[in-house]
Amino acid sequence: MKTYYTIQTAFRAVRANKVRSGLTVLGVVIGITAIMLTVSIGEGAQSLILGQIQGLGAETIVVRPGRKPTGPTDFAQTLFADSIKDREVNALRRKENVPDYVSSAPVLFISQAVTYGNAIDHPTTYGWSAEFMASMMKVKVASGALFTDEDIKQSASVAVLGGEVKENLFGDEDAVGKSIRIGAKNFRVVAVLEKGGGGLFNTNKIVVVPSTTALAYLTTTKHYNEIMIKVSSPEAVARSVEDIKSTLRELHNITDSSKDDFYVETQQAAIEQIGTILSVLTTFLSAVVAISLVVGGIGVMNVMLVSVTERTKEIGLRKALGAKNSDILAQFLFEAVILTLVGGAIGIFLGVLLGYLTSVILTTQLGLAWQFSFPLKAALIGIGVSGSVGIIFGIYPARKASQKSPIEALRYE
Numbered sequence: 001m002k003t004y005y006t007i008q009t010a011f012r013a014v015r016a017n018k019v020r021s022g023l024t025v026l027g028v029v030i031g032i033t034a035i036m037l038t039v040s041i042g043e044g045a046q047s048l049i050l051g052q053i054q055g056l057g058a059e060t061i062v063v064r065p066g067r068k069p070t071g072p073t074d075f076a077q078t079l080f081a082d083s084i085k086d087r088e089v090n091a092l093r094r095k096e097n098v099p100d101y102v103s104s105a106p107v108l109f110i111s112q113a114v115t116y117g118n119a120i121d122h123p124t125t126y127g128w129s130a131e132f133m134a135s136m137m138k139v140k141v142a143s144g145a146l147f148t149d150e151d152i153k154q155s156a157s158v159a160v161l162g163g164e165v166k167e168n169l170f171g172d173e174d175a176v177g178k179s180i181r182i183g184a185k186n187f188r189v190v191a192v193l194e195k196g197g198g199g200l201f202n203t204n205k206i207v208v209v210p211s212t213t214a215l216a217y218l219t220t221t222k223h224y225n226e227i228m229i230k231v232s233s234p235e236a237v238a239r240s241v242e243d244i245k246s247t248l249r250e251l252h253n254i255t256d257s258s259k260d261d262f263y264v265e266t267q268q269a270a271i272e273q274i275g276t277i278l279s280v281l282t283t284f285l286s287a288v289v290a291i292s293l294v295v296g297g298i299g300v301m302n303v304m305l306v307s308v309t310e311r312t313k314e315i316g317l318r319k320a321l322g323a324k325n326s327d328i329l330a331q332f333l334f335e336a337v338i339l340t341l342v343g344g345a346i347g348i349f350l351g352v353l354l355g356y357l358t359s360v361i362l363t364t365q366l367g368l369a370w371q372f373s374f375p376l377k378a379a380l381i382g383i384g385v386s387g388s389v390g391i392i393f394g395i396y397p398a399r400k401a402s403q404k405s406p407i408e409a410l411r412y413e
């Protein structure tokens with residue numbers, strides 16, 4: 001019963017100074033809001049990216065030239081590595097080398113402007129197989145027809161446009177059958193893709209031309225940036241990876257696996273790697289943002305010290321009526337905890353609200369398939385942290401109040 005009255009008294013003291021109490025918890029509110037928003041956006045981004053990678057299919061294997069990057073400086077070496085050419089593509093397509101092979105397509109990344117008349121656009125241009133791309137990314141054709149494997153064999157000058165690229169170049173004009181220019185080469189538009197959601201693989205902003213045509217006319221190199229291989233089932237991925245490695249090592253006369261001039265990645269490995277990176281990044285940002293809670297805690301302690309000074313007579317009167325040091329300490333400690341818990345609850349509400357509004361904006365304005373995620377774990381941590389801040393930064397003012405002499409306190413003016 002004594003604890004109940006102590007808490008009741010603490011609530012009355014907090015309500016008696018509403019403006020000061022509100023300003024006191026502002027730092028805690030900002031800190032918890034920032035943590036909730038950071039975690040919510042981090043989980044939404046992770047869901048978006050991993051969902052799109054999973055959409056590529058668990059049975060997809062990617063072979064890239066060069067050594068597997070282990071740091072930022074390694075990516076440039078990988079980009080210019082030339083160990084994946086037509087010879088490697090043809091070897092991996094043979095069933096005797098990769099028994100579970102179903103289909104594959106080499107890929108080139110082209111960085112050149114695309115023009116039509118006076119209109120110009122800078123999409124992501126791929127030298128690829130349009131049919132493989134459409135099947136893997138599950139996109140549909142809005143008009144025209146995708147170029148075929150026969151067009152790839154003949155190095156045809158044909159192109160498939162993403163929906164936004166078509167609009168940027170042609171507006172309301174029909175694009176199929178018209179000629180666009182990529183670099184110094186003209187291409188006939190044979191198809192336009194339906195507009196869909198944006199994201200990591202935004203098919204709205206791509207142009208796809210035959211890989212052989214890109215290799216012959218749009219780049220000075222004679223190698224591919226990667227080969228995408230589809231095998232018979234997800235269960236066949238592990239053994240197919242070993243088959244691919246054995247084939248390429250034999251082709252390149254490599255006997256020591258540590259000297260591989262290529263590397264192989266699966267979708268599951270990419271999912272695990274990206275998931276780990278995003279989780280670490282979210283945790284790091286949350287830790288940085290949590291510094292503001294320390295500032296908020298110091299604010300709570302300062303205000304509580306002022307409150308102790310202002311209420312010196314009250315403390316003396318309570319002690320004169322029989323209150324113990326522990327009663328005074330408990331009251332002021334409860335006040336500090338109440339303030340920070342209320343701040344934590346408000347911060348959680350604002351963080352969730354801002355996270356939801358962010359997801360709505362990203363979905364409606366940018367066309368991303370962004371899913372709002374309520375970070376339950378972060379909310380529980382937020383409540384725990386805000387309560388801890390109240391205890392840690394409230395203990396000193398509470399102890400100072402409890403140690404006041406009742407006689408001196410009653411004499412205080």
